[in-house]
Amino acid sequence: EEFRAVGFYLSGHPLDDYLVALKRKGVMTLDEVMHKAQSGPTVAKLAGVVAGRQERKSARGNRFAFCQLSDPTGAYEVTLFSEALEKSREHLETGQKVVITAEATMEADQLKFLGRSVAPVDIAVADLGSKGLRIFVEAEAAFPAISSILDQANSQSGTKGPVFLCLLNSELPGEVELDVGQDFVVNPQIKGALKSLPGVLEVEDA
Numbered sequence: 533e534e535f536r537a538v539g540f541y542l543s544g545h546p547l548d549d550y551l552v553a554l555k556r557k558g559v560m561t562l563d564e565v566m567h568k569a570q571s572g573p574t575v576a577k578l579a580g581v582v583a584g585r586q587e588r589k590s591a592r593g594n595r596f597a598f599c600q601l602s603d604p605t606g607a608y609e610v611t612l613f614s615e616a617l618e619k620s621r622e623h624l625e626t627g628q629k630v631v632i633t634a635e636a637t638m639e640a641d642q643l644k645f646l647g648r649s650v651a652p653v654d655i656a657v658a659d660l661g662s663k664g665l666r667i668f669v670e671a672e673a674a675f676p677a678i679s680s681i682l683d684q685a686n687s688q689s690g691t692k693g694p695v696f697l698c699l700l701n702s703e704l705p706g707e708v709e710l711d712v713g714q715d716f717v718v719n720p721q722i723k724g725a726l727k728s729l730p731g732v733l734e735v736e737d738a
Contacts, residue, residue, distance in 0.1 A: 545604040546581050546629060549720040549727070552737050553657040554579050559631055563605040566643050569636045576636050579603055579653055580610075582628045587617070599624055599647070601632070610634055610645040620650035631656040657720065664693035664738035665718050666709075667726055670700045674731030681725050682716045690717040696738055 547554070559577045560568070568574050580601025587597045594614040601608055610632055612620065623630050631653050634645040667678060682695065692715035699708040716722075727735045 545602070547579055547603055547653070549724040550579065550629070550653055550657060551604065553720055554631070554653070557631075557657055559656070561605045562603050562608050565636050569638045569643055573635060573637045575633065575648070577631055577633050578608075579629070579631050579656075580608070582624050582626050582630060583607065584626060585624050597621075597624070601630070608643065608645060610647040612647040612650075616647050616649060620647070623650050623652055629653040654719075654721065658690070664695060665716075665723060665726070666696045666698055666736045666738040668698045668700060668733040668735070669731060670733050671731030674729050677729045678726060678732070681722060681729075682712075685717040685719075685722045688717050690719055692716055693718045694738060700733065 557577070559579050562578060565574070565576045565578055568576065580603050583600040583602055585597050585599045587595055589595055595617055596614060597612045597617050599610045599612060601610065612624075620630075629652065630650050632645075632647050633649045634647045637644050637646075669675070669678070678697075686692075695712040695714075695716050695718070697710045697712060699710065701708075723735050723737075726732055
């Protein structure tokens, strides 16, 4: 809704929490692909949030689609022909977060993408996990909700990492960091859930 209303996200892009994990997987941003494609056609992985999809039929009766996506650096369109479209249609609904492998070519100063494959972003980064999280807290009232999210996280399967709480309070002599003393399953979804809590200022990879 937010994207459709103004053409961009006012409160941060949905992929922001995935950027570190995606980079470790060799996934490039639109800006990076554009820069690389200046030197010639290239095959790249890039992530995007699906903004729309239009399907058409060719003269031979084969289906193809134009799919609009965006990442934190901009918006782009990918063309998918019948085979790639059939395999990936379920992942290309509006609002879904995906990683696309595509051929990128500059044509008359315009970047053109031909999609080869599509995967949900959570599957693309699932085996990475995160090394750990550092949670910056300005209100003690946030602790029960933080604890609840971390406990729920450990009911999932995934890579575990250490969690640190950084307390920011005018009554303390500066920033106080606490090691929670237990490893938790940490991934971009959990990082995003923690960032949305009242009383949490920021969540960083540790």
